[in-house]
Each structure stands twice: as C-alpha cells, then as structure tokens.
Amino acid sequence: MNWKTFFALLSRDAHVARRNFIQLLLQTFLQPMMFVFIFGRVMVSSGYMPPVYKSLLLPGIMAISMIFTGVWAVAMPLIGEFQFTHEIEDRLLAPIENSWVAIEKVFFGAAQAVIAGLAVIPAAWLLLRPVELNLSSPARFIGITLLVAFLSACGGLALGCSIDQTKIGLMFSLVLTPMIFFGCTYYPWSALANFPILQKIVLVNPLVYASEGLRGTLVPQFPHLPIIAVLLGLLIFDVLFLLLGLRQFRKKAVA
Amino acid sequence: MIAGIRTRDLRKVYSSAPPLAAGGGFTGWRKSKQPAREVVALDGLSLDVNPGEIFGLLGPNGAGKSTTVGILTTRVRPTGGQAWIGDYDVWAQQVEVKRLIGVVGQRPNLDFTLTAREILLFHGAYFGIDSQTRTARAAELLDRFKLTDRADQLARGFSGGMMQRLSIARAMMHDPQVLFLDEPSAGLDPQTRLLLWEIIREYNQSGKTILLTTHNMEEADALCQRLAIIDHGRNIALGTPAELKASVPGGFLLRLRFENHSPELIERLNRLAGVREVRLNADEEDGHKADVYADRGGSLVSEIANLAAGCSVELSDVHISEPSLENLFLHHTGRSLRE
Numbered sequence: 001m002n003w004k005t006f007f008a009l010l011s012r013d014a015h016v017a018r019r020n021f022i023q024l025l026l027q028t029f030l031q032p033m034m035f036v037f038i039f040g041r042v043m044v045s046s047g048y049m050p051p052v053y054k055s056l057l058l059p060g061i062m063a064i065s066m067i068f069t070g071v072w073a074v075a076m077p078l079i080g081e082f083q084f085t086h087e088i089e090d091r092l093l094a095p096i097e098n099s100w101v102a103i104e105k106v107f108f109g110a111a112q113a114v115i116a117g118l119a120v121i122p123a124a125w126l127l128l129r130p131v132e133l134n135l136s137s138p139a140r141f142i143g144i145t146l147l148v149a150f151l152s153a154c155g156g157l158a159l160g161c162s163i164d165q166t167k168i169g170l171m172f173s174l175v176l177t178p179m180i181f182f183g184c185t186y187y188p189w190s191a192l193a194n195f196p197i198l199q200k201i202v203l204v205n206p207l208v209y210a211s212e213g214l215r216g217t218l219v220p221q222f223p224h225l226p227i228i229a230v231l232l233g234l235l236i237f238d239v240l241f242l243l244l245g246l247r248q249f250r251k252k253a254v255a
Numbered sequence: 256m257i258a259g260i261r262t263r264d265l266r267k268v269y270s271s272a273p274p275l276a277a278g279g280g281f282t283g284w285r286k287s288k289q290p291a292r293e294v295v296a297l298d299g300l301s302l303d304v305n306p307g308e309i310f311g312l313l314g315p316n317g318a319g320k321s322t323t324v325g326i327l328t329t330r331v332r333p334t335g336g337q338a339w340i341g342d343y344d345v346w347a348q349q350v351e352v353k354r355l356i357g358v359v360g361q362r363p364n365l366d367f368t369l370t371a372r373e374i375l376l377f378h379g380a381y382f383g384i385d386s387q388t389r390t391a392r393a394a395e396l397l398d399r400f401k402l403t404d405r406a407d408q409l410a411r412g413f414s415g416g417m418m419q420r421l422s423i424a425r426a427m428m429h430d431p432q433v434l435f436l437d438e439p440s441a442g443l444d445p446q447t448r449l450l451l452w453e454i455i456r457e458y459n460q461s462g463k464t465i466l467l468t469t470h471n472m473e474e475a476d477a478l479c480q481r482l483a484i485i486d487h488g489r490n491i492a493l494g495t496p497a498e499l500k501a502s503v504p505g506g507f508l509l510r511l512r513f514e515n516h517s518p519e520l521i522e523r524l525n526r527l528a529g530v531r532e533v534r535l536n537a538d539e540e541d542g543h544k545a546d547v548y549a550d551r552g553g554s555l556v557s558e559i560a561n562l563a564a565g566c567s568v569e570l571s572d573v574h575i576s577e578p579s580l581e582n583l584f585l586h587h588t589g590r591s592l593r594e
Contacts, residue, residue: 002350008380015377016368086364090374090425093328094381095354255269255331 005096009104012091017112027072028116032065033123039186040128054128056222058121059214060185063148065120067183067207070113070152071176074105075160076168082252083165092253102157102249106242109153110146117145121218133218140227144213147234151206154238157245161252183207188215190223206241209233257306257462258341258355258432260327266335267297267322267488296322298488299336304466304481306341309459311479312468313580315590319488320468321361324437327466328358340433354382357431361438363418367411371402371421374410375428382429389428396424399454415442423451427458434458436467440474452478472580484584491587496580503586504531505550506578511559514569516543523562529555534589548586552577 017024040057043049081088091101125131135141163171182202184192189212192199202208213230215222224230270293297319304310312320325331327338329349338345340352366374372393379389397406400420405413410421419442426434436455440448455478459465469475475482476496484492484499492499500506513520524533529551536544549555552575563570576582585591 002383004383005381008377008383011380012366012369012377015373019368085367086360086362087366087368089330089360089364090366090378091381092330093353093356093358095350095383096381097350254329255325 001100002096005094006100006104009091009094009096009101010108013104013108017108024112028065028069029119029123031068032061032120033127035064036061036124036127040124055132055219056188056215057186058124058128058131058133059218060183060187060211061124062117062120062218063183063207063211063214064180064185066113066117066145066148067152067155067179067210068176069116070109070149071156071159073112074109074153074156075163075171078105078157078160078249079163079165079168082161088253098250098253099246101253102161102246106150106153106157106245109156110149113149113152114145117149132221134220135218136220137217141214141217144217144230144234147231147238148210148213150238151210151234151241154241154245155206158241158248161245161248179205179207183211185211188212188223189225203233206233206237209237257464259306259308259464260302260304260310260338260340260433260466262300262302262323262327262336262338264336265297265300265323265326265333265338267295267319267326267331268334269294269296296488297326297333297336300485300488300490301336302483302490304464306464307459307462308480309455309465309467309478311475311482312466312485313470313472313475313482313584314468314485315470315584318485320485321437322488323485324358324435324466324468328356328435329353355432357426357429357434359419359422359426359434359436359439361441363415363422365410365413365418365421365425367409369410370407371410371413372397372406374421375425378425378428384429392428392430396427400424401450416444416447419443420447420451423454431463433464433466436465438469439467440469440471448474472584476580482580484580484587486584486588486590492583499580499583500578503578503582504548505529506582507549507552508576508582508585509547509549509552509555509559510572510574510576511545511547511570512572513543513545513563514571517566517568520563520566520568521545523566524559527555527558527562536589546585548582 036057039049040054044051044054092098159171159175183205184202185207189199189208192202209225209230212225213234216224216227216230300319300323312323314320322331326333327340327345329345329352333346340355343351343355345352366377369377375393375396376389379392384392397403400423402417402421402424405417410418413421423436423439440451443451455465467478479496481493481495482499483490492502494502521533521535524530524545524547530547530549532548534546556573560570581591
C-alpha cells in the first residue's frame, strides 16, 4: 500500500472541495435547513405540530444531510469523471492499486458526511431552540456517526459506478427520494406500527438504521430501534455497499 | 534502468463495442438480452520495443493501436497473451508498471477543476515527488510547452492544442522510463507539432523509451527509429522506416484507372522496364484500377499511356507516389491508410 499516493489523492480532493466551498455549503445545508424551518418552526409555532416534534426531527435531518452529502460527494464526481471528463484516468495511472483510488473517494466522502452531520446539529439547534438533546454516550454517538458516514460514501461509490449519466435524475427520484421518505427520518420507526407490512419492508432501507441510530443516541427519550440492531444494520450495509462499489469500480476502471 | 516493452500473442476481444480510444467506457446495466457483439481488436500481437528507442505503431483507425497502448498501460485487460514493461508483467504487477510509465491518451482527460500548474503538481505528488522538486519541474515543463502565461488558469478553458500540450507535460512530470503517446499530434497546428517532435526527440535522448501511435506517415517517418505497421490487430510489417520503405517493390507506386478492362494491357504493363508488380482492383465501382509498383515514377506515364492507347483502353486517372510508408501500407493491406 502506497500511503504517499493515497494522501496525495486525498489532498487533491480537499483542494477541489476548498475551491467549491460555497457550492458545497449550499448543497449540504439549503434543503435540510428549509425543512427544519418549515416543520420545526412554522408548523410548530402555528400549533399544527407539537413542540416535542422538534427534538424528534433533528436526528432525522442529520441523517438526511449526511446521506445526501456522502452519496453526492462520491457518486457525482465518479459519474462525471468516468463518463464525461475522464479526469479519473490520471489517478488510475498513479502508482497505487485501482481499488485504493475508490477507497480514497470513500474516505473523502465519509469525511464530508461527518462534517455535514456535525454542522447540522448547531445550525438546526439555533433554528429550533429549545431542543432536548440527551447525548448520554458520546462513544456510541461517534461510532454511529462514522458508520452512517461510511454508509453514505459506500452507497455513493456503488451508485456512482452503476448509474449512467443520463439516468442521474432517476437516481434521485427512484432511489434517494423514496429512501428519505421511507427512511424514518421525519418519524420514528415505531410510528409505522399501524402499517405492519410497510414497517417490515422499510428495514431494507439503510437510512432507517441511520436515522434510528442517531435518534437513539441524540434523543433516546423517543422510541427507537435497539442499538444493537442499528449497529448490525449499518455494518452490514456498509460492507455490502463497499464490496459492490469496489466491484463496479474495478469493472469500470479497466476496459 | 532503461526499460523496454515486450508483448507476446496479445489478444483482445471486446464483448461490447470497443470503448473510445480504448480508455474504458460505460456499458451500464445490460439493456437487452441480445448476445453482445464481439469485436476482435488485437489478434495475437507480438512486439519487442528496445530500451531507449522511439517506436511507432502505425495503422488506420481501428487497427488496434489504442488497445495495445491500453493494455500496456494497465487500462485494458488482455483477453490472451502477455505484456511486459521492463521486467514487470503488466497485468500481474500493475503498480510497479505504473511507476515506470507516462501516458498521453488520445482524448483529453485533464483534471478540469485544477489549474495547469496544479495538474502537474498533483500528478507529481501521486508519484511521491517531494514538494520542492515538483514545483521546479512543473515550472520547467510549463515553460518548455509554452504554457507559463496560462499556468494558473483552470485547464477547463484551454484550447484543444493547449490541453494536448499540458497532457504531454503531465505525462513527463514524473520522468517516466517509458512514455506512451497515443496520437500525440492530433489536433496540433504545424508549429506546435514541430515543437512536440523536438521535445519527444530530446526526451528520448535522455535515455527514455517512447512508444507512439499515429496514422500520420510523415510523423512516423520523422520520429520513429523503428515501426510496426498493424492492421486488424496484427503486426503486418516491422523495421526501420527506411527498411520498410525499401521493402515495397520498386518503391514508386502508380495508381492507374482505366475506363475498361484489358488483360492484354495488364500483361504488357508487367513487361515494361522498371515495373516490379501490377495489382488489380477490378471490382471497384468506378472503373478498373491497377496499382503499378515500379522503380521509377513519372517517366513511366507516357509509356503507360501509349500502351493503353495501343490496346484501345482509355486511361482516365494517374496518381504517382514516391517511396513512402503510405505505399508500404497499401502494398501490405491493399488499402490506403486514409480509407
């Protein structure tokens, strides 16, 4: 393993991210903040939603921001670079195994997801005040946050290496949007109890484990999936998406 | 260590259409159940490129040049056969091979989010070059390729010729032992082409092996110490440009077109002094063509015209080429390089 090359690849991505900072910022924050504002402020202050909903909403918003950021940070450049600009060819010719070029992207995407997730907390907190956060176990929170970050980046790798650039729109409407709505982001999983079949089906949605996990560590006063189920679910999806993504990446890297 | 290039019985069969310039493309999820179309790009290609030489792969579009470069640069998986750069097996020891090679692809693949200087600097960093050395080397290359005044602008806005120059500078950034140039002068103006040729020769003189592909005879003739002419994925001729040109019977080629066909005329053409070989293409739609290989050119024309008149055949077109690689290609394949 050639760490010099690996870090050079990381610093290239960091350099590009710095250059596109404003764009990244809008991409990451605009949607979740609008959501926080409408559901957390407008709906609550007008009495359509109980104030307690604000605390329930925050972990879900954090999960959405992380998943979106990670998927976007990995999938979009890969789609463009493999199919349109071919920029990635220079990195595929760097003295490092091709898989590590993909793993570098995953690390970078995960780091961006962590930053997005951590930045959403104070931003949402400011908009929603007061929110009842009960961070009982920081270690558990860090572990789950990292697993969610890698979930998003590995998912981005798998998506970015499997989707044709003409079908990016479909990726959003068929994959990401249903994932968000059926991902227990705006409601806890237990709220689906009246829809028992749906409640089982949504368990194949990795976002469920992300939002339930963050809910379980940030606002444990609300019902949430057991932490062990969350950890297991996140771990399985992380590994699954990573293996699938690497396979697709290797296929695309070599003709 | 100066590294050479070796291939043995290299085969490549694409099961979908070969990707543009063999650099990898996207096939997506298979949409139909129809069996994939197989395209044989390389059909048992064996080459030996000596360390320190400029070697040319010459052939028409689709001959397998880019696929050969793709395999030798780890970007295309061979269906069969083996390839080595120096002592390293290209497929089995990819990282070692990537350290030794610099590659200029046929299509631009510059990092559009970076400036010209950053492209060189990051490329150097991928190869573990320390910061001071790479800053100096980048400045030197930008100057050599006349890009200094645009060095700190994004490559996205560059013209095709500038992108090509920057691609070549990037490939030289880590001072590779073996440099691959796939159609290096495509899209360059004549002046830049000359600059490029000078840089290639200079790089070669510093002890580096260079493999370039081209379908430009002039370029192959001017630059390459040895050439392989490939067609349909096979090596059909190999040697120095002079040797190859001498291998064409006579050297001169007269392409004739007659209004009608006369076996008697062909027989008489064969007996003309200086004529080495006459080849017929009678199935062409626009008349009857004959390629006459001879050791003289213009002075034959009046004799041919007289013979034709004597056989009541009208000569409608004559084209004379002097000894060239183009004639060689035609002689071996029956097709012009431009066809």
